[in-house]
Amino acid sequence: MRIVTWNINGIKARLPVILTWLEQQKPDILVLQEIKSVDENFPREAIEALGYNIETHGQKGFNGVAILSRLPFDEVTCGLPGDDDDPQARLIEGVFSHSQGSLRVCNIYLPNGNPVESEKFPYKLNWMDRLHAFVEERLQLEEPFILLGDFNLIPEEIDCHAPKDWWGDALYRPESLAKFRALCNLGLVDALRATTHEQAYTFWDFQAGAWRRNNGIRIDHLMLSSQAADRLEEVKVHKDVRAWEKPSDHVAVEGRFDFQTP
DNA sequence: ATGCCGGGTACGACCCGA
Numbered sequence: 668m669r670i671v672t673w674n675i676n677g678i679k680a681r682l683p684v685i686l687t688w689l690e691q692q693k694p695d696i697l698v699l700q701e702i703k704s705v706d707e708n709f710p711r712e713a714i715e716a717l718g719y720n721i722e723t724h725g726q727k728g729f730n731g732v733a734i735l736s737r738l739p740f741d742e743v744t745c746g747l748p749g750d751d752d753d754p755q756a757r758l759i760e761g762v763f764s765h766s767q768g769s770l771r772v773c774n775i776y777l778p779n780g781n782p783v784e785s786e787k788f789p790y791k792l793n794w795m796d797r798l799h800a801f802v803e804e805r806l807q808l809e810e811p812f813i814l815l816g817d818f819n820l821i822p823e824e825i826d827c828h829a830p831k832d833w834w835g836d837a838l839y840r841p842e843s844l845a846k847f848r849a850l851c852n853l854g855l856v857d858a859l860r861a862t863t864h865e866q867a868y869t870f871w872d873f874q875a876g877a878w879r880r881n882n883g884i885r886i887d888h889l890m891l892s893s894q895a896a897d898r899l900e901e902v903k904v905h906k907d908v909r910a911w912e913k914p915s916d917h918v919a920v921e922g923r924f925d926f927q928t929p
Numbered sequence: 930a931t932g933c934c935g936g937g938t939a940c941g942a943c944c945c946g947a
Contacts, residue, residue, distance in 0.1 A: 676946085677936050701946085703937060728937050729945065779947060782931070819947070838947065872947065873934035884947075916935080916947085 668765070668926040670772065671905075672887055674700040674817040674870075674917035678733075682710055684911055689717050692905075694921065695737050695928070696763070698774035700817045702731035709733065724759040731756050732774050732816070738763045738928060747775075749797035757794070765926040770895075771805065775816040780837030788837055791819070795846040803853055805892075811926070812892035814855060817917065819886055820847045822857065825866055826885035838886060856896040858889035858922045859904070867904050870917045878909055889922045898924040 671694045675681040678699065689697065697719075702709065706723045714721060718737055724745040725731035734740075742762040747753070760773040775798065780791030805812050821839040824830040833839040851857065859867055868883025877883065891899060905919040 680936060701936090779945090781947065833947095836947075870947075872932090875930070875933055877934095886947080913935095 668696070668770075668924045668928065669694040669921055670696045670698075670813060670815070670889070670924065671919050671921040672698050672700070672774070672815040672817070672889060673919040674776070674887060674915060676701050676703075676915040676917065678702040678704050678709060680913065681915055682713065684908070684913060684915070686713060686717070688908060688919070689714070689719070689735075696761075696772060697735045697919075698759075698772065698815060699733045699735070700731075700774070700776035701729075702733050703729060704731055722759060722761060724756045726754065726756040729755075730776055732759045732776050734759055734761045734772065734774055736761060736763065741769065747794065747797050748801060750793075764929055766929050767927070769810055770926055771808070771810060771812045773805070773812070773814045775814065775818070777816070777818045777820065779819045780843065783835070783837050783840070791837060792842060792846060795843075795850070799846065799850055799853070802850060802855070806853055809894065810892070811895040811898065813889060813895050813922070814891075815889040815922075817886060818847070818888050820844070820888075821884050821886060822847065822860070822888075826868075828868075828882045828884070833884070838884070851890070854893060855890040856893070856899075858891055858896070858899055859885070859902045859920070861891075861896065861899065862902045868906075869904060869920055871909060873916050887917055887920045889920065891922075895924065898926055900925055
């Protein structure tokens with residue numbers, strides 16, 4: 668089973684790229700961040716025509732997440748618990764069946780948090796506290812669980828081109844990384860780092876020739892419960908899509924697992 | 930380089946992203 672995360676930076680602007688890529692790659696599950704669309708305007712028909720079930724959790728203008736799946740959804744959860752007044756659409760989770768049981772796939776768009784002096788940074792840290800509590804509960808289920816998406820976190824020096832330039836940014840500073848490590852220490856495995864020690868960026872800024880100069884960062888992750896990590900076969904960063912016409916600034920990151928569909 | 934590009938809203942010019 669192939670499960671992919673991709674921050675597509677606007678579903679409307681990216682639809683041709685997504686459709687072409689889905690036809691080529693045919694992943695079992697594709698989770699999207701930054702759909703920047705309300706649920707009613709999500710282009711369902713074109714994607715359903717390729718054989719996908721769709722669940723969205725959108726909002727007007729910004730953020731928004733979605734799950735596309737060849738498998739039927741057994742359950743869907745929208746929104747991160749812990750603050751009923753939070754209007755930002757940043758989490759959607761689906762539960763699916765495989766031949767040995769269930770698989771829980773939780774798609775997140777973790778807040779960026781910049782600028783650090785603004786209210787956006789404490790929002791990020793608070794969101795991570797809420798995520799920690801949520802994941803702690805999920806792991807108690809002791810089932811295959813995949814937490815994936817745009818984490819807006821650079822885990823280590825190797826995951827950015829110029830660590831000294833990034834240090835202090837909301838994506839790479841002590842408070843953010845301490846919470847990320849605490850999350851990992853609940854028992855989540857970073858799928859890419861479990862399979863390679865090589866540098867593997869997932870984002871290159873549109874500006875300043877970042878792609879041409881390979882000035883990238885790794886912030887899109889698949890984090891696995893032990894029950895999911897035991898089934899991990901391969902991780903692939905679909906770097907080629909960054910060079911397509913009208914690309915997103917992020918690329919797709921795929922985990923291949925040996926779950927068999929019923 | 931505290932926004933150079935690119936997408937959003939909405940139709941002029943800001944907001945937002947990493």
